[in-house]
Amino acid sequence: METLSLAPFQGITDVVYRNVFKKHFDGIGKFYTPFFTGIQKDNSKSLRGEEISPDYNDVKTIVPQILSNTAEEIIRFANQCKSMGYAEFNLNMGCPFPRVANKTRGCGLMAVSTR
């Protein structure tokens, strides 16, 4: 069966939005989180809050997303997601905002791949 997914909107589809949505509506197979950034070390501060904690997120239906252009950071994020119980993570390759793209992240990754 096809899975219907909830797309992420930074600043809108946060943990409260997702949980309230899930409480009142049926039919979404996967909820993608808005992107996380700044995963500079293990046990990084940005992964310690309610936005990703398994205490507030259903690890079976939530897919955490990262915005990064660094292999080490992406692997670190993947490992931390795994240790929290998530089965999947998502790499943002589409964000078009100049502040993001100019730093070769989001849709800026595509420019890197053609160099």
Ligand SMILES: Cc1cc2nc3c(=O)[nH]c(=O)nc-3n(C[C@H](O)[C@H](O)[C@H](O)COP(=O)(O)O)c2cc1C
């Ligand atoms: C304000 C804003 C924030 C967004 N944040 C994210 C994000 O964090 N991650 C992501 O993958 N897409 C993000 N998107 C893209 C949306 O999830 C969606 O894919 C895009 O708006 C196209 O959807 P539409 O075809 O229904 O308009 C964002 C879009 C907007 C307008």
